[in-house]
Amino acid sequence: MCGIAGYSLSPKSSVDRTLAAQALLAGIAERGADAAGYAYRTPGDGRVHGHKQRSGASALLETVELPADASEALIHVRDYTKGHPTIEANNHPVRHGAVVGIHNGIIFNDEELLDRYGFERAHPDMTVDSEAIFALAEHAQGRARPLQELRGSMACAWVDERRPNVLFVVRGVGRPLWIGAGRHERFFASTPQTLELVERYTGARLRKREVREGTLVALARGREAWTERFRPDRRFEERQLPAVRAPDEGASCLRRLAAIATA
Numbered sequence: 001m002c003g004i005a006g007y008s009l010s011p012k013s014s015v016d017r018t019l020a021a022q023a024l025l026a027g028i029a030e031r032g033a034d035a036a037g038y039a040y041r042t043p044g045d046g047r048v049h050g051h052k053q054r055s056g057a058s059a060l061l062e063t064v065e066l067p068a069d070a071s072e073a074l075i076h077v078r079d080y081t082k083g084h085p086t087i088e089a090n091n092h093p094v095r096h097g098a099v100v101g102i103h104n105g106i107i108f109n110d111e112e113l114l115d116r117y118g119f120e121r122a123h124p125d126m127t128v129d130s131e132a133i134f135a136l137a138e139h140a141q142g143r144a145r146p147l148q149e150l151r152g153s154m155a156c157a158w159v160d161e162r163r164p165n166v167l168f169v170v171r172g173v174g175r176p177l178w179i180g181a182g183r184h185e186r187f188f189a190s191t192p193q194t195l196e197l198v199e200r201y202t203g204a205r206l207r208k209r210e211v212r213e214g215t216l217v218a219l220a221r222g223r224e225a226w227t228e229r230f231r232p233d234r235r236f237e238e239r240q241l242p243a244v245r246a247p248d249e250g251a252s253c254l255r256r257l258a259a260i261a262t263a
């Protein structure tokens with residue numbers, strides 16, 4: 001069980017980009033402590049920048065820093081299932097070609113899909129199952145239907161360096177995903193409580209809704225640009241894991257976030 005979060009913001013948004021990312025990270029911190037990371041993109045810069053490390057969110061929170069004009073952000077905490085976190089490439093955000101993404105869940109047919117399409121691993125030591133999602137996303141160029149080939153649980157998000165200003169948010173099956181809509185902002189997170197934390201610390205007012213299973217939402221400049229539906233493969237069995245995997249990380253990050261906001 002991992003935690004994912006992020007945002008798409010319009011240039012008109014007055015939200016503090018770094019504080020918003022820190023609030024999102026603190027909100028999902030309890031969902032994993034094997035690794036943590038974030039990525040971002042700014043207007044006019046197609047490249048995705050970021051940082052990831054093998055630690056819980058509490059060791060990353062105070063060093064998170066995003067440019068004041070960051071337009072998209074991806075944030076992740078990891079409770080690993082496949083792909084040991086000692087190999088940096090396995091940790092999130094995961095890059096495959098032009099796509100950089102984050103994933104909560106487990107894909108069971110990742111090796112099969114990589115072999116079928118002839119996708120090469122982005123790094124020779126990578127074994128993380130999530131790479132199959134982002135390899136398929138790069139190949140499909142934002143279309144939802146190919147995601148039907150994935151077998152397993154999934155809530156994920158990615159940006160494609162070939163598609164400026166667009167952030168893709170997807171819910172398959174077996175994992176939660178929420179979107180919070182503001183006037184010039186769209187936030188997403190694994191839990192509605194994380195979105196409430198964003199409201200508390202940034203002043204944004206968000207209309208919250210849970211994303212339906214089998215849905216791709218394309219976010220652009222703080223709005224929902226389009227939505228596509230697909231039929232996720234439900235032919236799998238998975239051991240149910242508790243949502244809270246690292247309660248100490250969550251508590252520590254909430255205390256530190258409060259201190260950061262009042263500094």
